[in-house]
Amino acid sequence: MRILVWHVHGSWTTSFVQGGHDYLVPLTPDRGPDGRGRARTYPWPANVREVPHDLLSGEDVDVVVYQRPHEIELARHWLGRDVPGVYVEHNTPAGDVPKTRHHLADRDDIPLVHVTHFNELFWDSGRAPARVIEHGVVDPGCLYTGELPRAGVVVNEPIRRWRVAGTDLLPAFAAAVPLDVYGMRVGGLPAKLGVVDRMETFEDPPQSAMHAELARRRVYLHPYRWTSLGLALIEAMLLGMPVVALATTEAVEAVPPEAGVVSTKVTTLIDALGAFAADPELAAQAGKAARGAALARYGLGRFLSDWDRLLRDLV
Structure with a gap:
C-alpha cells in the first residue's frame, strides 16, 4: 500500500x-511545515520516500493520513483527485474543553483516530466515525544506568508552551533535584526561570543521542x-527510567504505581x-517496572496491527 x-x-x-508499506512524505523547497520531507533526527527506514509536492499527482497513492485540518484540501489539490483518507488527532482540545467539537464532527466520510482514550474522552467527535489506536513506540532498548542523580525532562518550546x-x-522541581532539559528551543530556559545553577539544556539532539x-x-x-500523551514519557519508560508525572493526562493510564509516581x-x-x-536501587526497581508496562501496552507490533486493520478497511 502507498x-x-x-x-x-x-x-x-x-x-x-x-x-510494511511505502510511505510518501511531501517535500517543499523550504522544507516548511507542509513539506519537511524525511526526518533528520529520527531513524526512518528506506521505504519512506520524500516526494516534491508538485510531483505528487504522478504518484499512485492508496491512502492519505491527515494530521491537520488543512491537509484535507491540500492533498486534493496536490494529488489532483480524491483518495481515501483517515484523520489522526494527536492533540487535546483547546479553549472551552468540555464543549470543544472536533473539526470533523459534522462529517462522517473520514475516519477519526484518537491516539489516546484521554483524547477521545475530551473531544466532541460528533458523527465522525471515531476510534482509538493507542500509541506504539520503537523500543530504544533498556539503556538505563541512572548513574547521575539528576532528573531528565523532554519538552519542545517550553517558553511558548509555558503552562501547558x-x-x-x-x-x-529543580530545587529538589537538578534538571537536564532536552528539546527544541530550550536554550534560554535556565535564565528565564532563574535556575541557571540547577538546570542544563540540550538543544534538539538526535533521538538516539538523547536516549543515551x-x-x-x-x-x-x-x-x-x-x-x-507525550511519547517521550513512553520512550523514557522503555529506557528503563522511573517516572514522575502530573496526573492530568493519559499518564494516569500509562504509568502503573510500581513504575513511578503520578499525582496532581x-x-x-x-x-x-x-x-x-537519593536511592539508586529504588529507582532501578521502578524503572524495570516502567519498561515492562510500556512494552506490554505500547509495543510496536500491536500498534502496526491496529493500523493495518484500519487501512485495509479504507481501500
Missing part, C-alpha cells in the same frame, strides 16, 4: 512508518499539564523526585 503522510509529529511518524508544558513548575543521555539520569520528569500534588512529585534521586 500511504501519503506529512512529517508533523516525528516520534509518532517514526513508529507509523515501521509498517508545566514549564512554570520546573523551578520547584537520558538513560544516565536517575529519574524522568513529565511536567505536562495538558497533552494527550506538586509536593508529592517533588518528594518522589528526591526519593528516586
Whole structure:
C-alpha cells in the first residue's frame, strides 16, 4: 500500500512508518511545515520516500493520513483527485474543553483516530466515525544506568508552551533535584526561570543521542499539564527510567504505581523526585517496572496491527 503522510509529529511518524508499506512524505523547497520531507533526527527506514509536492499527482497513492485540518484540501489539490483518507488527532482540545467539537464532527466520510482514550474522552467527535489506536513506540532498548542523580525532562518550546508544558513548575522541581532539559528551543530556559545553577539544556539532539543521555539520569520528569500523551514519557519508560508525572493526562493510564509516581500534588512529585534521586536501587526497581508496562501496552507490533486493520478497511 502507498500511504501519503506529512512529517508533523516525528516520534509518532517514526513508529507509523515501521509498517510494511511505502510511505510518501511531501517535500517543499523550504522544507516548511507542509513539506519537511524525511526526518533528520529520527531513524526512518528506506521505504519512506520524500516526494516534491508538485510531483505528487504522478504518484499512485492508496491512502492519505491527515494530521491537520488543512491537509484535507491540500492533498486534493496536490494529488489532483480524491483518495481515501483517515484523520489522526494527536492533540487535546483547546479553549472551552468540555464543549470543544472536533473539526470533523459534522462529517462522517473520514475516519477519526484518537491516539489516546484521554483524547477521545475530551473531544466532541460528533458523527465522525471515531476510534482509538493507542500509541506504539520503537523500543530504544533498556539503556538505563541512572548513574547521575539528576532528573531528565523532554519538552519542545517550553517558553511558548509555558503552562501547558508545566514549564512554570520546573523551578520547584529543580530545587529538589537538578534538571537536564532536552528539546527544541530550550536554550534560554535556565535564565528565564532563574535556575541557571540547577538546570542544563540540550538543544534538539538526535533521538538516539538523547536516549543515551537520558538513560544516565536517575529519574524522568513529565511536567505536562495538558497533552494527550507525550511519547517521550513512553520512550523514557522503555529506557528503563522511573517516572514522575502530573496526573492530568493519559499518564494516569500509562504509568502503573510500581513504575513511578503520578499525582496532581506538586509536593508529592517533588518528594518522589528526591526519593528516586537519593536511592539508586529504588529507582532501578521502578524503572524495570516502567519498561515492562510500556512494552506490554505500547509495543510496536500491536500498534502496526491496529493500523493495518484500519487501512485495509479504507481501500
